[in-house]
Amino acid sequence: MRSFTYRSRCSGEVRVLVNYPHADELSKLLDKYTSCMIITPSSVSSLVNFSKCPRIIIKDGEEGKGIETVLNIIKQSMDNSLDRSGVMIGIGGGSTLDVTGFAAAVYMRGVDYVNVPTTTLAMVDAALGGKTGVNAAGLKNIIGVVKQPSEIIVDLAFIKSLPASNYLDGFAEVLKYGVTMDKGLFDKLSSNVDKVMNRDEGLLEDLIYGSLVNKAHVVEADEYDTLGIRIVLNYGHTIGHALESASGFSISHGKAVGLGMICESTIGVKLGYTNPDIPGYLTESLSELNLIQSIKVNADSALRAITGDKKRNGGFLNLPIVTELGDWVKVRVKVDEYLRLVKESCMYLA
Ligand SMILES: NC(=O)c1ccc[n+]([C@@H]2O[C@H](COP(=O)([O-])OP(=O)(O)OC[C@H]3O[C@@H](n4cnc5c(N)ncnc54)[C@H](O)[C@@H]3O)[C@@H](O)[C@H]2O)c1
Structure with missing residues (x-):
């Protein structure tokens, strides 16, 4: 407790x-x-x-x-x-x-x-x-x-x-807190997937507690989402939501956010902010958690969903980009430039 x-x-x-x-x-x-x-x-x-x-x-x-x-x-x-x-x-x-x-x-x-x-x-x-x-x-x-x-x-x-797929879906968000803000949390989840699968109570308490403490720090700092801090909670979600909607919601939210994080971290590497090992770390952990789905969604529909995203701001997107495991920065990217990068880097678009 x-x-x-x-x-x-x-x-x-x-x-x-x-x-x-x-x-x-x-x-x-x-x-x-x-x-x-x-x-x-x-x-x-x-x-x-x-x-x-x-x-x-x-x-x-x-x-x-x-x-x-x-x-x-x-x-x-x-x-x-x-x-x-x-x-x-x-x-x-x-x-x-x-x-x-x-x-x-x-x-x-x-x-x-x-x-x-x-x-x-x-x-x-x-x-x-x-x-x-x-x-x-x-x-x-x-x-x-x-x-x-x-x-x-x-x-x-x-x-x-909870049915297994519903149960596992939430762990994409735990990985999100870990990769953006808390390396210890990322490591704890990635190195204990067997215990996650067995619904080990002690581990679940640690992972849920760690996730909520991280989220609470962000909410305390930017309760009304006006200071550009709360955007970190959207990591993986800009592309994740686009994949979800372009797939006609045939992919679960957790899987969409997981694939979104892989694409967003790959873009972070291309932009020169993200440690090049991070997309691989994410892919490995998501795959062990059964959160990878090999999908191909229509690229135009996905890109349209991104341009309609509510985080868009005067032709620019304010994006959270991971630098190292457990650290992130806010980056302002032109919408057109971002769409080009998504098309080029996100392997789930056809
Ligand atoms: N407010 C926020 O910050 C925030 C953040 C993330 C998601 N959301 C919202 O959360 C919603 C998705 O939430 P969700 O994934 O929890 O889904 P959900 O509330 O739609 O529930 C999914 C299913 O799980 C079943 N269920 C719930 N508890 C169960 C249990 N203990 N045992 C067996 N079945 C159980 C429900 O009956 C339902 O069929 C979306 O509407 C999303 O927008 C809100």
């Missing part, structure tokens, strides 16, 4: 608990609040052994991440007399936490919320950082606000029921 806190400009101190039983911690938390609601999809609801709060069952995955779910949460919260001193508790994967956080941000102009992530991706990434929101008009995360949770409770018991 390990815990830490990070500071938010808008919400004060956020407590992060790793490897704590969710029922015990939620019980303790209720002393602070007058009322509570749990928001969870039906697939996860049966894994939740805490019955002191009414439950709102939402649709699973991206299907549940819409404005209609927010309206449903608001209506049911009103029906259950959730007041401004109450708390919403999201228990689920990233899509459940994103929609819960957004509903909490707008209900009665804002109530507290707590994240209980149940997928690896949500444990190492989505639960922390305060980016809440929903999909609309065919676009992901197009409506949203930044509001930090008041507490994050990671209960490793939820890992047991």
